[in-house]
Amino acid sequence: MPEIRLENISKMFGDTVGANGLTLDIADGEYLCILGPTGAGKTTCMRIICGLTSPDEGRIYFDGKDVTDMPVDEREATMLTQSYSLFPRVNVEDNVLFGPRLKGWDEESCQQLVRNMLGMTHMEGRGSRLPNELSGGQQQRVALARALASGSKVLLLDEPLRALDARLRLELRKELKSLAKSMGLTSIHVTHDQDEALEMADRIAVIRDGRFVQIGAPQEVFENPATPFVANFVGRSNIFEGTLVYAGNGTSRISAGEGITVLARDPGYEPGTKVLVAVKIGNTKISHVKAEKPPEPEAKRIEPIQKIPKPKPVLDFSFRGRIDRILYEGATITVEIDVPGLGLISSKLPNRKYDDYDVGEEVEVTWSPSKASVFPYPENGIKDELRLD
Amino acid sequence: MSIFKRIDDLSSSPRIRKGWFSAALIIFLTLIIIPAVFVLLEAVIxxxxxxxxxxxxxxxxxxxxxxxxxxxxxxxxxxxxxxxxxxxxxxxxxxxxxxxxxxxxxxxxxxxxxxxxxxxxxxxxxxxxxxxxxxxxxxxxxxxxxxxxxxxxxxxxxxxxxxxxxxxxxxxxxxxxxxxxxxxxxxxxxxxxxxxxxxxxxxxxxxxxxxxxxxxxxxxxxxxxxxxxxxxxxxxxxxxxxxxxxxxxxxxxxxxxxxxxxxxxxxxxxxxxxxxxxxxxxxxxxxxxxxxxxxxxxxxxxxxxxxxxxxxxxxxxPSFYIFAYLTAPSGVADLNSLFGAIGISFAIAGIAVVFNIVFGIPMAIYIARNGNTRLGVLLDNLVNIPLIIPTTVLGLSLSMFWGSFNLPAGAAFFLVTLGHISFTYPLVVRNITGAISEVDPSYEEVARTLGAKPFRAFSKVLLPIVQSSVIAGAILAFTRSLGETGATISISKDVVTVPVYIMDLIEQGQYYQGAVAAMILIVICFILMFGVRYLTGRRKQGA
Structure with a gap:
């Protein structure tokens, strides 16, 4: 059961960067998600791990052993692709037994193995079906059984849920992870779907331009994004620029133009620094404008993971904007507020609030300062930093 | 250790794989392309x-x-x-x-x-x-x-x-x-x-x-x-x-x-x-x-x-009209020389097709998988050349090329076979390239990650998927070789294939004999052609 280590992996495809100094440790039996936008180098990273692509630079270790030059077929790292790649015109049983037969297992052990594997993946009695007679979910289970039967200890999943319909996709998230976990596989799951990664991963590695920008537990990546890009890619954020006015006591005061001052975490920068502020839209609160009473301070629930000291109750602020649109999304609604000087600020609310607000209404916007991250202003500008290509 | 296993082990070395492709490339250039256009050089000489x-x-x-x-x-x-x-x-x-x-x-x-x-x-x-x-x-x-x-x-x-x-x-x-x-x-x-x-x-x-x-x-x-x-x-x-x-x-x-x-x-x-x-x-x-x-x-x-x-x-x-000869007062058909010619035709077509499959597949794989690289595009175009050069010219060029090597007189059969290899090569390689480029490379890649060495991944996964196209291409090339006249006669007068035999009969005015030979050849080609239809039809349903 291997522990995988990537050391400074780089790969160029002509002028395109595939990997640019990837370094990563994956624990034995861990379920790691590599999350990133299209073209970020997710698949390249995975192909390098299983040996289908060889890196220009850097080393790969399985259990401390250097496998960089080991051929694909000896690595015992199996890939599960988007389309599952079940061999066409070969039935389920023969697909599952592809690996064992290569190794020259006798037919009796093969039969026993196939029974076990199909049992484990809830595909009993379907051994003689052909791949095109199976549903997407079933195909995926067979592909998994095939991977397990080959004796692989590392499972590489390339967008394994992408080809399924939305509902099934949600169901299979749990099933896939628990199967991998129960087999004790070290799994690396590549996806561009942040919800999938947040729900499934033990840890998430966010990749961009062939580099890991942040590696951490889902909660950490979500709550403590390392860069504005992560803040926006993993769960949408309101992001705007401002100037740091004051910092201390765990909070900072940032002037965001046209008389708007907001509170956020203390980033430890000097006053006067140009910064970006990012707040998850789910942490952005709105309330009706009440002429006398200022909005209530928000300090009810603070996540235990936060290492930042609790802010003092003096810290409340709000600014006003006018509701531009209200999007109904089912369980949630997103209210888009036009704030002069800041642009559009979104707030995600439970759908029971749908009737509470109207388009055109003026509202107060605020958030708990501990939920707002502060970043130095990116060198190449805000657009380049947030770009998803 | 079986030969299969040995090939399999050899295939895992990238150097051997590269060598195999290079061999296929060299064969393509020296046996097929260069002889086909050698006449351009001969014009200078x-x-x-x-x-x-x-x-x-x-x-x-x-x-x-x-x-x-x-x-x-x-x-x-x-x-x-x-x-x-x-x-x-x-x-x-x-x-x-x-x-x-x-x-x-x-x-x-x-x-x-x-x-x-x-x-x-x-x-x-x-x-x-x-x-x-x-x-x-x-x-x-x-x-x-x-x-x-x-x-x-x-x-x-x-x-x-x-x-x-x-x-x-x-x-x-x-x-x-x-x-x-x-x-x-x-x-x-x-x-x-x-x-x-x-x-x-x-x-x-x-x-x-x-x-x-x-x-x-x-x-x-x-x-x-x-x-x-x-x-x-x-x-x-x-x-x-x-x-x-x-x-x-x-x-x-x-x-x-x-x-x-x-x-x-x-x-x-x-x-x-x-x-x-x-x-x-x-x-x-x-x-x-x-x-x-x-x-x-x-x-x-x-x-x-x-x-x-x-x-x-x-x-x-007009194409079926020859069967009207069935109603003609029968003469005596010289079946012995006809079957001799059929034997020669089959031998040439068979050797050409097998040769093209063995040496064309690595080429087809390369072109299909590297269609966007410069070499891939170049080869893709080069493969078409024997297809557009008139076969008579191709045969002439080829015989001039090999003629400069002073081969023994008995080499005529060998040279005619080379000629047939040349003009059927595109038919085989085109077909296989087309089939392979439609196969998602992930099949082979997954097979590799499941522990298969490259040759196994090819023979157990890719080949079964494209086999009907390989066979279809082979039969196409085979019938084309059977029917070819120009390349054969421009290389040698001594190798009498069926079409050459028919042509000789016509030249001698023996229309009845010629028609009988032609009808027999048509029937043989028909059977092969229906083989293709059966195979390609089945592939469409299976996909």
């Missing part, structure tokens, strides 16, 4: 005799006559094919009616006919050549016209197939959308669907043009039966005529005509490829009233009727 020919006005006149006959016939035939092929393709793809399957098969039939057999059949049907017992239409036509009619027979299926293949992929909803927006059917087809046809038109054009340009056996037989084989020439029959001419050394003339044909054919291929990217059919102007009138009623129906009339009168009847 033999400059003296070339310039002598160029200085001889009667000679240059004959050469120009032959070449311009070849190219103008090919052009007329191809345009005819396009004009009739379009409505035919439409009927095959967009209409559904009872018996469509049979029509589909019927159109492919001339592909199974060796051209030597078609040559006899077409002349019998239209004319009334001396010495033929079966009465035909008895029309007196110029050899030029007869050759056009003959070439139309075996090029028409290529055109219909290419056009139908593309049409099948064009979504009819474009036309429907156009019609819901108020266009008449003709307007919709002309302005919306037709411009999407470029690729099919160009492919069909190249196939038909090259086939017509290349054809030797059938054309020579037709000219022979009309008694004009020493006064009317196409490029390939001119080469045959010069080679057979007693006395004078034909080298100079042969080189000149070959070089002209190669250069023009390659130029044509390049222009066609260029057109594929550039050609626009910018007829956006519409004539609503006229087009609406032409879209329905009598005009539309007569278009369909004319298409069928063309198919039966110009293509099907």
């Amino acid at each position: 033999e400059w003296e005799s070339v310039s002598e020919v160029l200085g001889d006005p009667t000679m240059t006149g004959m050469i120009w006559g032959a070449v311009s006959n070849s190219f103008s016939i090919a052009l007329i035939v191809t345009i005819l094919d396009i004009v009739v092929g379009l409505p035919m393709a439409w009927i095959l793809v967009r209409r559904s009616f009872r018996g469509k399957r049979y029509l589909d098969t019927l159109i492919d039939m001339p592909l199974a006919f060796p051209t030597a057999a078609v040559g006899i059949s077409v002349v019998m049907f239209w004319g009334a050549p001396e010495g033929v017992a079966i009465p035909g239409l008895g029309l007196v036509m110029s050899p030029y016209l007869i050759v056009i009619l003959l070439h139309t027979v075996f090029t028409f299926p290529y055109m219909v197939r290419s056009l139908a293949g593309i049409l099948d992929q064009i979504d009819p909803s474009f036309e429907t959308a156009g019609m819901t927006l108020g266009a008449s059917r003709l307007t919709a087809v002309r302005t919306i669907t037709l411009p999407l046809f470029r690729a099919g038109l160009v492919t069909g054009f190249i196939l038909c043009f090259a086939r017509s340009l290349s054809e030797t056996g059938g054309t020579y037989i037709a000219l022979q039966m009309l008694g004009v084989s020493s006064s009317f020439f196409t490029g390939p029959t001119f080469i045959k005529y010069m080679k057979d001419l007693p006395g004078a050394d034909p080298t100079g003339a042969l080189i000149v005509v070959s070089v002209i044909m190669i250069v023009l054919a390659v130029a044509l291929l390049l222009v066609a490829k260029y057109m594929m990217n550039r050609l626009r059919l910018p007829w956006t102007k519409v004539w609503p009233v006229w087009e609406r009138r032409l879209s329905k009623g009598l005009a539309a129906r007569s278009k369909d009727i004319l298409t069928f009339v063309f198919l039966f009168v110009i293509v099907i009847l």
Whole structure:
């Protein structure tokens, strides 16, 4: 059961960067998600791990052993692709037994193995079906059984849920992870779907331009994004620029133009620094404008993971904007507020609030300062930093 | 350790894999491409005799006559094919009616006919050549016209197939959308669907043009039966005529005509490829009233009727007419020499096909998987070259190339086989390349991550997926080799394959014997052709 280590992996495809100094440790039996936008180098990273692509630079270790030059077929790292790649015109049983037969297992052990594997993946009695007679979910289970039967200890999943319909996709998230976990596989799951990664991963590695920008537990990546890009890619954020006015006591005061001052975490920068502020839209609160009473301070629930000291109750602020649109999304609604000087600020609310607000209404916007991250202003500008290509 | 296992182990070394591809590449270049175009170099080596020919006005006149006959016939035939092929393709793809399957098969039939057999059949049907017992239409036509009619027979299926293949992929909803927006059917087809046809038109054009340009056996037989084989020439029959001419050394003339044909054919291929990217059919102007009138009623129906009339009168009847010989008072067929010739034909075709599969597959894999690299594109284009060089020229070039090595006299069979390898190579490699590029590479990659070494991943995963295309390509190449005349006679007179045997019989005026041999050859090719249809049909259902 291997522990995988990537050391400074780089790969160029002509002028395109595939990997640019990837370094990563994956624990034995861990379920790691590599999350990133299209073209970020997710698949390249995975192909390098299983040996289908060889890196220009850097080393790969399985259990401390250097496998960089080991051929694909000896690595015992199996890939599960988007389309599952079940061999066409070969039935389920023969697909599952592809690996064992290569190794020259006798037919009796093969039969026993196939029974076990199909049992484990809830595909009993379907051994003689052909791949095109199976549903997407079933195909995926067979592909998994095939991977397990080959004796692989590392499972590489390339967008394994992408080809399924939305509902099934949600169901299979749990099933896939628990199967991998129960087999004790070290799994690396590549996806561009942040919800999938947040729900499934033990840890998430966010990749961009062939580099890991942040590696951490889902909660950490979500709550403590390392860069504005992560803040926006993993769960949408309101992001705007401002100037740091004051910092201390765990909070900072940032002037965001046209008389708007907001509170956020203390980033430890000097006053006067140009910064970006990012707040998850789910942490952005709105309330009706009440002429006398200022909005209530928000300090009810603070996540235990936060290492930042609790802010003092003096810290409340709000600014006003006018509701531009209200999007109904089912369980949630997103209210888009036009704030002069800041642009559009979104707030995600439970759908029971749908009737509470109207388009055109003026509202107060605020958030708990501990939920707002502060970043130095990116060198190449805000657009380049947030770009998803 | 079994040999299979040993290959498997060897295949895991990248150096061995690279070596295997290099071997395939070297074989492709030295056995197929270089001999095919060696005549260009020979023109420089033999400059003296070339310039002598160029200085001889009667000679240059004959050469120009032959070449311009070849190219103008090919052009007329191809345009005819396009004009009739379009409505035919439409009927095959967009209409559904009872018996469509049979029509589909019927159109492919001339592909199974060796051209030597078609040559006899077409002349019998239209004319009334001396010495033929079966009465035909008895029309007196110029050899030029007869050759056009003959070439139309075996090029028409290529055109219909290419056009139908593309049409099948064009979504009819474009036309429907156009019609819901108020266009008449003709307007919709002309302005919306037709411009999407470029690729099919160009492919069909190249196939038909090259086939017509290349054809030797059938054309020579037709000219022979009309008694004009020493006064009317196409490029390939001119080469045959010069080679057979007693006395004078034909080298100079042969080189000149070959070089002209190669250069023009390659130029044509390049222009066609260029057109594929550039050609626009910018007829956006519409004539609503006229087009609406032409879209329905009598005009539309007569278009369909004319298409069928063309198919039966110009293509099907003339090619089957040879079977009328079954009613002839039977003479004594010399089956012994016929079966000797069949044996030679089968041996050559078999060796050529096996050779092409073994050395063509690595090439096909490379082209399919590296279609975007510079080498991949280059090879993709090079593979087409033997397809467009007229086979007679190819054979001549090849025999000049190997002639410079002073091979022993018994090497003729070997050289003819090499010639057949050369012109069937594109058929095999094209087919396999097409099939492989449609297979998602992830199948092999997954097999590799499951522990398969490269050779196993190929033989257990990729090969089973593409095997029907491999077999289809092989049978196509096999029938093509069986029917080939030009390459065989331009390499050696001593290797008597079936078409050469038939041609000899016709030259001696033994029409009955020739017809029997032709019919037997047709039946053999038919059986093979139906094998292809069965295999490719099954693949479509299985996919």
